[in-house]
Amino acid sequence: xxxxxxxxxxxxxxxxxxxxxxxxxxxxxxxxxxxxxxxxxxxxxxxxxxxxxxxxxxxxxxxxxxxxxxxxxxxxxxxxxxxxxxxxxxxxxxxxxxxxxxxxxxxxxxxxxxxxxxxxxxxxxxxxxxxxxxxxxxxxxxxxxxxxxxxxxxxxxxxxxxxxxxxxxxxxxxxxxxxxxxxxxxxxxxxxxxxxxxxxxxxxxxxxxxxxxxxxxxxxxxxxxxxxxxxxxxxxxxxxxxxxxxxxxxxxxxxxxxxxxxxxxxxxxxxxxxxxxxxxxxxxxxxxxxxxxxxxxxxxxxxxxxxxxxxxxxxxxxxxxxxxxxxxxxxxxxxxxxxxxxxxxxxxxxxxxxxxxxxxxxxxxxxxxxxxxxxxxxxxxxxxxxxxxxxxxxxxxxxxxxxxxxxxxxxxxxxxxxxxxxxxxxxxxxxxxxxxxxxxxxxxxxxxxxxxxxxxxxxxxxxxxxxxxxxxxxxxxxxxxxxxxxxxxxxxxxxxxxxxxxxxxxxxxxxxxxxxxxxxxxxxxxxxxxxxxxxxxxxxxxxxxxxxxxxxxxxxxxxxxxxxxxxxxxxxxxxxxxxxxxxxxxxxxxxxxxxxxxxxxxxxxxxxxxxxxxxxxxxxxxxxxxxxxxxxxxxxxxxxxxxxxxxxxxxxxxxxxxxxxxx
Amino acid sequence: xxxxxxxxxxxxxxxxxxxxxxxxxxxxxxxxxxxxxxxxxxxxxxxxxxxxxxxxxxxxxxxxxxxxxxxxxxxxxxxxxxxxxxxxxxxxxxxxxxxxxxxxxxxxxxxxxxxxxxxxxxxxxxx
Amino acid sequence: xxxxxxxxxxxxxxxxxxxxxxxxxxxxxxxxxxxxxxxxxxxxxxxxxxxxxxxxxxxxxxxxxxxxxxxxxxxxxxxxxxxxxxxxxxxxxxxxxxxxxxxxxxxxxxxxxxxxxxxxxxxxxxxxxxxxxxxxxxxxxxx
Numbered sequence: 010x011x012x013x014x015x016x017x018x019x020x021x022x023x024x025x026x027x028x029x030x031x032x033x034x035x036x037x038x039x040x041x042x043x044x045x046x047x048x049x050x051x052x053x054x055x056x057x058x059x060x061x062x063x064x065x066x067x068x069x070x071x072x073x074x075x076x077x078x079x080x081x082x083x084x085x086x087x088x089x090x091x092x093x094x095x096x097x098x099x100x101x102x103x104x105x106x107x108x109x110x111x112x113x114x115x116x117x118x119x120x121x122x123x124x125x126x127x128x129x130x131x132x133x134x135x136x137x138x139x140x141x142x143x144x145x146x147x148x149x150x151x152x153x154x155x156x157x158x159x160x161x162x163x164x165x166x167x168x169x170x171x172x173x174x175x176x177x178x179x180x181x182x183x184x185x186x187x188x189x190x191x192x193x194x195x196x197x198x199x200x201x202x203x204x205x206x207x208x209x210x211x212x213x214x215x216x217x218x219x220x221x222x223x224x225x226x227x228x229x230x231x232x233x234x235x236x237x238x239x240x241x242x243x244x245x246x247x248x249x250x251x252x253x254x255x256x257x258x259x260x261x262x263x264x265x266x267x268x269x270x271x272x273x274x275x276x277x278x279x280x281x282x283x284x285x286x287x288x289x290x291x292x293x294x295x296x297x298x299x300x301x302x303x304x305x306x307x308x309x310x311x312x313x314x315x316x317x318x319x320x321x322x323x324x325x326x327x328x329x330x331x332x333x334x335x336x337x338x339x340x341x342x343x344x345x346x347x348x349x350x351x352x353x354x355x356x357x358x359x360x361x362x363x364x365x366x367x368x369x370x371x372x373x374x375x376x377x378x379x380x381x382x383x384x385x386x387x388x389x390x391x392x393x394x395x396x397x398x399x400x401x402x403x404x405x406x407x408x409x410x411x412x413x414x415x416x417x418x419x420x421x422x423x424x425x426x427x428x429x430x431x432x433x434x435x436x437x438x439x440x441x442x443x444x445x446x447x448x449x450x451x452x453x454x455x456x457x458x459x460x461x462x463x464x465x466x467x468x469x470x471x472x473x474x475x476x477x478x479x480x481x482x483x484x485x486x487x488x489x490x491x492x493x494x495x496x497x498x499x500x501x502x503x504x505x506x507x508x509x510x511x512x513x514x515x516x517x518x519x520x521x522x523x524x525x526x527x528x529x530x531x532x533x534x535x536x537x538x539x540x541x542x543x544x545x546x547x548x549x550x551x552x553x554x555x556x557x558x559x560x561x562x563x564x565x566x567x568x569x570x571x572x573x574x575x576x577x578x579x580x581x582x583x584x585x586x587x588x589x590x591x592x593x594x595x596x597x598x599x600x601x602x603x604x605x606x607x608x609x610x611x612x613x614x615x616x617x618x619x620x621x622x623x624x625x626x627x628x629x630x631x632x633x634x635x636x637x638x639x640x641x642x643x644x645x646x647x648x649x650x651x652x653x654x655x656x657x658x659x660x661x662x663x664x665x666x667x668x669x670x671x672x
Numbered sequence: 673x674x675x676x677x678x679x680x681x682x683x684x685x686x687x688x689x690x691x692x693x694x695x696x697x698x699x700x701x702x703x704x705x706x707x708x709x710x711x712x713x714x715x716x717x718x719x720x721x722x723x724x725x726x727x728x729x730x731x732x733x734x735x736x737x738x739x740x741x742x743x744x745x746x747x748x749x750x751x752x753x754x755x756x757x758x759x760x761x762x763x764x765x766x767x768x769x770x771x772x773x774x775x776x777x778x779x780x781x782x783x784x785x786x787x788x789x790x791x792x793x794x795x796x797x798x799x
Numbered sequence: 800x801x802x803x804x805x806x807x808x809x810x811x812x813x814x815x816x817x818x819x820x821x822x823x824x825x826x827x828x829x830x831x832x833x834x835x836x837x838x839x840x841x842x843x844x845x846x847x848x849x850x851x852x853x854x855x856x857x858x859x860x861x862x863x864x865x866x867x868x869x870x871x872x873x874x875x876x877x878x879x880x881x882x883x884x885x886x887x888x889x890x891x892x893x894x895x896x897x898x899x900x901x902x903x904x905x906x907x908x909x910x911x912x913x914x915x916x917x918x919x920x921x922x923x924x925x926x927x928x929x930x931x932x933x934x935x936x937x938x939x940x941x942x
Contacts, residue, residue, distance in 0.1 A: 108825030642845030671857035
């Protein structure tokens with residue numbers, strides 16, 4: 010039997026004005042197990058807390074009920090006070106008689122009756138409370154960043170800055186991501202490579218950062234502070250430690266007809282390649298799909314020209330295993346496939362390009378050396394039509410995405426402006442549904458494209474593009490002018506919607522991090538915890554969480570790093586003690602709880618139990634990892650045998666509350 | 673010709689047409705809205721798109737009261753009223769224009785036409 | 800209708816949205832009847848349908864479950880489970896002969912104090928109109 014003390018707070022007149030606190034205290038004194046009741050003007054004051062502490066020690070109270078304001082307000086205060094007096098934190102219950110009683114009722118008798126009932130419910134719960142101790146788990150002081158784009162790079166640099174070891178896993182042969190393919194950045198028009206490559210070099214030179222390029226995360230186990238990760242290092246067929254990146258092999262390789270992925274297939278490269286001049290690590294990679302030596306054993310030119318002897322045709326994929334305390338997802342984005350949009354003739358004419366392809370056509374390191382030329386005949390385009398929202402804000406899930414891709418308005422303005430600046434003789438049209446330019450100096454940038462550079466912005470969409478005699482017949486509508494337009498364009502640029510990288514889904518599954526219907530990672534709270542995944546220890550950086558431009562990506566990357574540092578600084582983590590707990594004797598091993606758990610906190614083990622007549626039998630039973638469980642209780646309801654219960658909110662406790670209220 | 677007219681109108685009004693961002697506040701402010709064939713925001717886009725002839729022929733340009741509400745309220749300082757004034761001015765300037773050129777005459781000659789009519793036409797349209 | 804009878808109503812509120820919403824309606828001094836008694840649960844998915852049956856057994860006249868709006872659950876997916884479970888429970892209660900109006904699920908966010916109060920006022924009105932509930936019999940042996 011518990012010895013319960015009940016403390017009723019007046020909260021000045023906040024409670025006492027509508028609730029007869031003395032009657033409440035007196036009535037609750039008749040409840041079973043209650044050995045002491047009192048009322049006091051301010052329970053949360055120092056004196057009030059002291060009184061609780063004194064009574065705990067004086068009467069040896071095993072449970073405390075405080076009738077006061079909302080537990081969201083002072084539960085922690087009272088728990089701490091009781092803790093100091095030697096009572097377990099979780100033997101304290103609050104009856105909310107302010108927000109949910111005195112403040113919402115005017116009739117004193119009614120309010121007093123309700124306060125008594127709420128007090129009774131709290132007493133009934135405390136009767137069944139058990140002391141809970143928060144467990145701790147150690148923290149591995151090392152972070153993993155999945156994805157080596159600008160988001161991953163910034164996160165890694167910031168974590169390393171704080172003195173923690175970071176590993177970057179990047180599936181491409183080099184880090185850098187999409188930003189390496191971009192020509193200029195809005196709204197300042199500085200060159201993307203000029204601001205990105207120093208950061209890539211910083212990563213390579215930072216001794217706290219280890220880059221696993223051309224690698225993929227294969228398996229993730231464990232939980233916050235103690236992740237266990239398997240990383241597969243794909244075979245480059247080049248010894249990474251020996252290759253000097255001189256590039257001799259990439260010039261001599263006879264296989265010249267490989268579509269250059271870095272330039273989005275607008276030109277070709279060799280079968281052995283370094284993606285671009287500033288690649289990090291600057292190491293050659295053999296493309297096994299095209300290399301003659303790997304395919305049929307005839308060639309070996311690269312091995313002959315390599316003075317360092319780095320070529321190794323027999324190299325195999327290797328797997329490394331590492332422990333991490335925190336994982337950051339920075340898997341990034343891709344433009345969507347435009348082949349669904351027949352109306353824009355993307356698959357029919359090489360002169361209809363996506364915006365990212367256009368970046369390459371404008372880039373000095375691109376296929377045209379920075380001169381804007383039509384891919385079909387290499388002539389300079391005189392009339393260029395940009396189409397915005399291609400696949401964005403499109404409810405047809407087969408073709409596009411329902412969301413706004415956010416960056417297209419700005420990069421289209423940038424492209425249009427650069428065209429007019431480099432080639433003032435070109436006519437540039439931009440067709441838009443809305444121009445969305447929130448951001449520092451963004452709208453000014455777009456207005457500059459219109460006012461200073463004379464780009465024709467036309468409200469309305471392009472209906473169709475038909476290639477005809479080397480021209481692209483564009484049919485569009487100017488909605489503000491209520492006119493149909495027919496433009497003979499030389500080039501059409503489609504601002505393709507962006508979507509999360511295809512690998513994000515499998516990464517999320519491995520991390521048990523949740524995703525929305527568009528495959529963007531969900532944040533723990535859309536406003537207040539935007540860089541954390543609901544899964545403890547998993548953080549989000551960059552466009553894997555939602556469409557973002559570079560400044561926002563960098564800001565989020567640093568925010569994610571700050572969260573990681575906050576976690577890695579701790580030597581151990583205190584767990585929430587109100588977690589699910591299975592009764593192994595009742596568990597029938599059905600896996601229902603495992604399926605509903607959003608955190609992957611439940612696993613099954615085969616455990617030995619004592620059977621009748623000194624036999625043992627092995628049964629499959631659920632196990633909850635208290636470091637991962639967040640205490641939502643979904644499993645407790647899913648459990649058919651009633652084996653799963655939630656500490657602090659057990660079935661019996663809630664039933665007791667129900668009984669007390671309905672009595 | 674139209675490009676010329678566009679430039680002329682833009683120049684004499686002093687309006688930078690590119691500044692317009694099609695918000696429609698000018699039209700929303702216009703007290704003569706119901707009486708107008710084209711509305712202030714349309715004036716701006718029509719001049720910009722070279723639809724000058726339609727504008728010159730429109731009665732709408734005379735229903736503008738020149739109250740300058742649009743000028744006052746435009747968030748981008750486009751000043752549509754000045755543009756309308758410039759269009760009106762362009763119409764007035766057109767009135768004194770030569771409609772016949774000497775080199776066009778031979779093609780227009782008709783045997784039935786009295787010589788006197790030709791001479792008086794020259795007189796009339798001479799500057 | 801009896802004048803003296805007042806319905807007993809049990810409201811289960813999730814800790815993160817609806818309980819905070821109820822607090823907010825208190826902070827804003829928005830009135831709702833005293834018959835509503837709130838039980839705090841971590842998430843709407845913690846609500847075992849047993850609790851509702853128990854409440855009806857013990858004399859509750861109405862039970863309402865409040866959780867975060869779909870998509871806003873603190874535990875990501877909890878309220879989706881709650882929604883599905885409640886749909887099943889409702890058809891069972893219907894079968895048992897308990898009027899549909901006596902149980903309800905409502906999504907109340909932490910910012911919707913006014914919605915909480917309005918919902919409670921309306922729910923109490925509905926229950927008052929439905930009248931006293933017939934208790935479910937507890938057929939188990941007593942202790």
